[in-house]
Amino acid sequence: MTMMMGETWSQIGSLIATIMFLWAMFDNYFPDHLRSFILSYSMKLASFVYPYINITFNEFIGDSDEYMDLKRSDAYAAIETYLSGKSSREARNLKAVVVKDSSQPVQLSLDENEGVTDEFKGVKLSWTVKKNTTRTQSFSIFPEIDEKKYYKLTFHKSHRDLVCGAYINHVMQKGKEITVSNRQRKLYTNNPSKNWERYKARKWSHVTFEHPATFDTLAMESKKKLEIVNDLEKFSKGKEYYTKIGRAWKRGYLLYGPPGTGKSSMIAAMANHLEYDIYDLELTTVKDNTELRRLLIETTGKSIIVIEDIDCSLDLTGQRKKEKKKAEDEEAKDPISKMTKGEEDSNSKVTLSGLLNFIDGLWSAIGGERIIVFTTNYVEKLDPALIRRGRMDKHIELSYCGFEAFKVLAKNYLDVDSHPFFVTIGHLLEETNITPADVAENLMPKSLNEDAEACLKKLIEAIKTAKEEATKKAEEEARLKAEKEEKEKQKDVKVDGCLAKVKENCVGVLVKDDEALAKEVKDNGVTA
Secondary structure, eight states: OHHHHHHHHHHHHHHHHHHHHHHHHHHHHSOHHHHHHHHHHHHHHHHHHOOEEEEEEESEESOTTOGGGOEEOHHHHHHHHHTHHHHHHHOSSEEEEEOTTBSSOEEEEEOTTOEEEEEETTEEEEEEEEEEEEEEOOSSSSOEEEEEEEEEEEEEGGGHHHIIIIIHHHHHHHHHHHHHHHBOOEEEEEOOGGGTTSTTOOSEEEEEOOOOOOTTTSOSOHHHHHHHHHHHHHHHTOHHHHHHHTOOSEEEEEEEOSTTSSHHHHHHHHHHHHTOEEEEOOGGGOOSHHHHHHHHHTOOSSEEEEETTHHHHOOOSTHHHHHHHHHHHHHHHOHHHHHHHGGGOOOOOOOHHHHHHHHHSGGGGSSOOEEEEEEESOGGGSOHHHHSTTTSOEEEEOOSOOHHHHHHHHHHHHOOSOOTHHHHHHHHHHHOOOOHHHHHHHHSOSSTTOOHHHHHHHHHHHHHHHHHHHHHHHHHHHHHHHHHHHHHHHHHHHHHHHHHHHHHHHHHHHHHHHHHHHHHHHHHTOOO
16 A cells, blocks of 8 residues: 555656656747747636636736836735735735824735635625746846735626626725725815926925814804715715716815804815825915916815915905005115025915916816815905805805804813703804804813803803993994094085085186276277
């Protein structure tokens, strides 16, 4: 028995050695065209026996001979993210991958030659990580080893259409969605254009966006909040709808109202609800329309582009010409100041048409899934062409604090849903204009000893003070107006008196001239 086993193993060894020898001869000495011909027919023959199909997704794409031309494949990254959850649950050998700008900085993925199974619409599929190792030419004594990893997807050939169509798209989409949901959202601001051409310079710099505002914490009527939330969600899920109606996938919001009414908090709540980045565009540092377009190109989808206080950020009216003329006059009087400024002069030449093209022209369609937000304290100062529907699609007025907004703030700051003082505060808010920022400041405890009742009393006193100040201000404005009208009336009376006196003097002169002429005629003996 032992001898038979030995003979069997020796025969198997001889067979393997023969196969390896024949393969080496085939690989090294057969002509390329003949080798390719034999391999292609061998694969066809094997397909009758082996009913599975393999698809590979390489980690890097580009020219493999040029290292600088290689780029990590988006498909490979999406697959790695998609399989991360399954890998951590099923695989035995895992690899930790550090992911930048993510809420989960360490991502677990399959190690080399490890695999997991997936199921899609009742079809089972297999994913495996493989690695090709080749030796590259080098001037070193030891040749460098080039390792190329790839994912291999294996499935039965009867499911080819399902896998090549719906399944691969499903993996790509889910992988990108997971990446977006895990990423750290950012707050961007534009850098001055004079720094754009420096080495590794960027047009936008960023920090991690960590503003905690949500629609639950916004001091606003619940009906109005619900309307805004529904509008945002409709937009975020409207890619196909916007394509169908032939419009760029973007939406404009105009937030207007007095200072302290929560415009910045509204923007933060919108970004947190949609999980979008924010691009805070400072127009005064943008020199012209071309730079504005270049900044737009550098923004990404799933973002909110914000221009705060647009009536102050850029003067798009004739007032700019007056300011420019005034500056030129000052420079003419003091030429040394102009020499001191040199190239630091940052007068923006962004025009109204350039800004309109930015928010509503051909360039606005780049990327898609963007929200553009303008804020202003004085909506009446803005050019109607800038804020018309289609550019600023939704106008949201953020006004003074009402009773419902106060209740939200009381819940936020004091964790109070009701209190006997609420009735008094409600009546005072109906009679007084006070901003949510002022209400919040008075509701915030300033010491450990202040309880909810003390803060509410403090708010009542603040509203009463604001009411008295508003009354005094109204009375003062009425007094000044009356004095101005009285002065105007007196001025009109004086003018009328002067005109009458002048008219009387003029008549007297005319009469005097006539009498002198008559006397002169009589003395000279001249008759008419």
